[in-house]
Amino acid sequence: MTAQSTLAPQRDGAPEPSGRSVRRRRAHRGQARIAALYLAPAGIVLVSVMAYPLYQLVQLSLYEYGQAQASGGAPLEFLGLGNYTRLLNDPRFWMVLLNTCGFAAVCVAGSLAVGITLAVLASRVRQLPRALLFLAALGAWATPAVAGSTVWLFLFDQDFGLVNEVLTGIGLTGMEGFSWTYDRFVAFALVAGEVIWCSFPFVMVTMYAGIKAIPEEMVEAASLDGASTWRTARSVLLPMLRPLLVIATIQSIIWDFKIFTQIYVMTDGGGVAGQNLVLNVYAYQEAFAGSNYGLGSAIGVVMTALLLLITVIYLRVQRGTGENA
């Protein structure tokens, strides 16, 4: 059956010698049509569930949109940039913005430091210890955010947590019954610990692959030329790892800037009196707990704009490294 179908078009095509170029031209014109057909499902989904909501987000942020408007009981009131001026004049918004940036910075720095250190360590040891490390890291990576948050909460629980028990056991009696979620910075540190725990594996795996891809001869040549270990790392290894490092950094920034689950679960919706709010949780609380959908959307727009800025820098840097390579 296959033989028949493979022969048929050849026999058809044989009598007309000029048919080939005609067919090709026709194929080119047909290509666009088939391509459109292939792209249609993805396009429909992306336009309706991503592009349109993005447009709506901006629109909502320009209106007074509360419980009354959401249920259709009151007419929409156009505020223009009213929600934004309200935000900019609200000290709470600035605190949340500062929280978000500080928290993301700590998480990014932590994931990079741990990930890179462990990647270097992994490249120096034999297979068995390395396999153990990768397996453990894979486990941390795979753990769903909610599950990771609950386990960390339990480990650091005030009354039944292992950490307080161990710390008390080694003589720090002040740690008995210590609450890790009461103080603003301690709570942030705890959440950052969990975030770093589940996001360093990505950095580690990426950087390990990068280190492995560096030809051994280059390192040997450097040491033959009398370069010290530090000098080799700085002048040979670092430039070669730079593209991957940039990707890992930006990816971590994007992830850690928009963290929701860990903060929400671990600090119970934003901490005592909202001290642990980050932009995402703040927008959620304003919209769905406070029924301020307009204001929540404005926060969403601010966050999107900030991330877009990071993205532009990312693309520029990536293009720059691409040209160098």
Place this chain on the structure above:
Amino acid sequence: MTTATHTAPTTGRRRKQLFRRPGRTLAEITTVLVAAVVAFPLYWMLLTAFKPRGQIQSTDPRPWTLSPTLENFRRVFTVNDFGRYFLNSLLVAGVVVVVSLVVSFLAAVALTRFRFRGRTVLLVMILTAQMVPVEALTIPLFFLMRSVGSVAPWFGLNHLGSLVLVHLAFSLPFAIWMLRGFVAAVPAELEEAATLDGASRFRFTWQVLFPLVAPGLVAMSVLSFIHAWNDFLFAKTFIISATENQTLPLAVLVFFKPTGNDWGAIMAGSTLMTIPVLVFFVLVQRHLVSGIAGAVKE
């Protein structure tokens, strides 16, 4: 003579290894210790899930148990209908994977195998779409799903369809971008050969191209599965009142109570939620790393 020439380098190498060994042993001990610390939270979760209640609500927690029990799991399945939520999560993630597999493959083929105007613009748009913070879209999506619900209830608020829709949309940009690299890696000669053999374009796409990009499809599927499976924000926002349509992340949080958290049940639930992802990850880790690396390299 041969032995003489052979022994010289070996002893040299051995001496070098001896010289290096203390440093490496230290590095290996550190590695194993770090691995233990990283894996510890998971161990603790698993252990607590099997501990009897008295040993969990204790001010003297021990890192082992001599009386493992299934009572926590039993409670999770009877008090809170966990089996149902597990199936809900599985259904959402499964449908997202299957649909995004087909849809993103088609789009990737169109973007790599066809020449048409506006291709570059589309590529840039897909790259940008990856960077959109989908969490910021919660509010407009909430209203979108509310209106969808009045037309097609299955895809509206309180129904799993709404979750399928959003996770499908969020997984597509990266999936398309990733698959594009894999499709482009298949040489054009192969298509010419297949066409010469009389295969239609449709047949080539599904019977030659599709199997060839399998590693990319696997990596892509795992990532979209994990995204949909782990989601907390959208499940919390969309499934407001229909508790029977909740997914796992929300079901676990039910055991946090003002009167005292049921840690045994929380850990049992978390274990159940983690296992499928863990199994998936370990099974496809090689594909995953090469898949991500391939996408990153693009």
